[in-house]
Amino acid sequence: MIDLNIFELKRKIGKEFIFFDGAMGTMLQKSGLPSGGLPEEYNFTHPEIIAEIHRQYSEAGADIITTNTFGANEIKLEDSVYSVEDVIGQAVALAKNSSGGKLVALDIGPIGQLIEPIGDLSFERAYQIFKRQVLAGAQAGADVILIETVSDLHEMKAAIFAARENSNLPVFATMTFQDDGRTLTGTDPETMAHVIGRLGVAALGVNCSLGPSELLPIVASMSKATDVPIMVQPNAGLPRIIDGMTSFGISAQDFAEKTASLAKAGASVLGGCCGSTPEFIIKVIEMTADLSPVSIEAIKSTVVCSSTKTVHIGGDPVLIGERINPTGKKFLKEALKRGSFDQIVTEAILQREAGASILDVNVGIREIDEELAMVKAIREIQDVLDTPIQIDSTKPAVLEAALRIINGKPIINSVSGEEKSLDSILPLAKKYGACILGLTLDENGIPKTAEERLKVAGKIIRRALDEGIPKEDILIDCLVLTASAQQKEVSETIKAITLIKNEYGVKTILGISNVSFGLPERNLLNGTFLAMALTAGLDAPIVDPLCRNIQNVVKTFRVLAGKDENAADYLNSFSDQPKTDAVSPQASKKTLGEIIVDGQKGIVKDATLEMLKTMDAMEIVNEHLIPALDFVGEQYEKRKLFLPQLIRSAETVKSSFEILHEHISRDGKPRLNKGGIILATVNGDVHDIGKNIVKTLLQNYGFEILDLGKNVSPQTIVDEALKNDIKLVGLSALMTTTVDAMAETIKLLHLNHPSCRTFVGGAVLSPELAKQIEADYYGKDARAAVSIAQSFFKQALT
């Protein structure tokens, strides 16, 4: 057999089988080396054993030999005498010298810590860790890069970006799936294939996990989603522990037969993982000698993804939620200026629950750093939701920052037919594997007729295809003008949808709400226009999913267009109207105070509105809300009420406050604000329920909270306090190990913002410890935090 060189590899991949080697760990164990330490150090302490393993795999017929560098990252090697560069340099040299001219793959395994929001490692830090390995590997002369055994899609993206941006080496990317068909962090094979398949890798697939028989459905699912060659490195069956030693169930013959079935299902890069030996590779090569890779043809489908979910566009209408956009929304603008992202997350949740499958995210206001705000908004949304994202910005730098940290496959909103736009946006979409939303306008503005818009769409599609963006990743928005100003052209938009779909076979998007601008009862117009557009073939309307009329149009359209079979969803939606505790006769007799004590969030808004008819907002706060809260608080201290009840009452007050705030701002008066406070969980700590409890209670008492979230660096806290002129900062830590970060934050605050005071809380704190770290106040619970804030601001006034 002729050894494969790198040019041959690139030519052959996907067309002929490529063979990787088998397990390293198993072979080390067989050589009698102990497990549990750092196997990467064996490159130095037992080079002859490592070389022998490489030689055996080479002789077995593997085309590519994998270096012994699975854990050679700066985190795992922290306590080692060897640096990342030492280990990788030595390991690549060993592989090259002992494999008789075979190609050498730099092996990269997971970091061993998890990226935000699951863990506390930042995406950028993960990228830097991988970058160091890639640079060392390329320098040492590795021929390809193998990123394997990864569970987190986000980590995989960081590793692939690091490999592609810092070397020219082909990248092989495999993830590990569990018996439930998902990775440990919840990614399914289809989503992985869609996301990773667009990132320019030579092959993608699955390794470790399970035995070859169990991998069959995973390979089948991947081959439906991507045309990229599929790689498998199964374990030698399922692991069993016998006398404390892990062993794997199946024979080399059995393994090879099952691997051949994987080849028939679409895998063309083959090898082994835990439990496999050179014998396994010999058998796999024998068993596939008479086969050739099946030419896999993926189903061309327009998809967007989060890390755990794939949304298909086409068929049933897919709603894109438009509400995360400060244009025309004063409360969002104000929140963004304050640096608060709570409202954005709330909007995201509300839209998701109302049926949005994708969320448009726009944070473009002049007064803020849009790039920072976009990244923060996406992080916060990804922290709680698995809804795919449409990034909405006119600035390429903002789009790129978002594209790097999105965990999934987003839509870029937008590119147009203008040269400048095509030149700057299309390369981004290609590089990051995103869908694009193409607006049918160019240097001459929005064309009047459908035919002219078709032309612009054609230009965008051609240019995108030239850039290497597949057709299914292109969505066209035919743009609607307002019926109040350009009534005749509304129907041109509808016509253009059908024209563009027929001519180019691409999916269509359309922002609906613009049509009604300047007319009363906008929801009525929006609803009818949506029905017209859907009938014309619109795939993904951008709408306000909370609008009842929009919901009804979609519901009824699905019945009438035959998408909702037997009207099952329609019937269902009318059979179980939610029975909330909405104004029942008895409830309306309750006083506001009683409603708060009972924690009845469902009726508090109506009760507040009722009271506003006869009473001033401040009076309601002082005479009703605060006394009720005080009462609940006292009951809590007497252990007559408990935390869930206290918080239920607090959230009821919060709902009442929202009504009062609206009322007050309608009167043009300033918001109720008894003082601004920053709250944060300190660097390295990821617990935030306690902090959120404190926040809710402080808000109840009228304090304006700037919540910086969890894992917040001391510098960020100082910067925000100075920027927003905040004089009281509350810090939370739950671990003994993160109290240091608390002390550091306090020190930095004292140094740079001497007039600022701090209060601290959290399970590990005590009054003594608080004093020791020089906190100004110690709060044993949320009630104590309220007292601290009240007396602090009282003193500040006097």
Add this chain to the structure above:
Amino acid sequence: MKIDRQEVRRYLGFGKKTADGKTEKAIDACITEVKRRMHPREIHHTFNIIRDGGQLRVDAENLNLEGESIRIHLSKSRLCVIIAATLGPEIDKTIRYISRKNLSEAIIMDAAATAAIEAFCDEIESSVISQAKENALFATHRFSPGYGDLPLSVQPHILRALDAPRKIGLTTTEKLVMIPRKSVTAIIGLQEHTASSAKPHCKTCMPGLQCPYRKGDD
């Protein structure tokens, strides 16, 4: 796995009292949701205990067990079983999601998830006990890093010895916070004579600590 409502109430501060109707209903709903969102996975392994002068360690690289409390706990043991268990990251995300919508419910769900990981560890512990019995050995109670003076800094070494990041997706951060959040590591001693039946008690754990889950006297 059975999630004990009584435990959920205790974590919420109700002690042995029954909660109000609304809270009780929410506890039910949260227990159901936790069961739906959790992916319990565990790995455990038996190690030899090595006593090197004053040092206590097990036969895995860099796995020293420091402190007086673990020394007492394992004083009669030749072997120990080290356990790592987790409910997986989905439950964390669910709690974060709920806390944005309904903080009161999130608090209850957090308590239900804590009760779930403890129940999961109870199951693992019983299987360790019955396996020990087959070998004519007795098992001590489970003892976790952070109890008494066994430092949290042992956590990464335990996880590495068990290959926990790869096998069950359990990791620690630089500051030794376990991720996913609802996870436990623990050490069970195996010995020839009956182990003391006294469970490690909250009262003996870090005096002065304001632990919200401290078992009270009520």
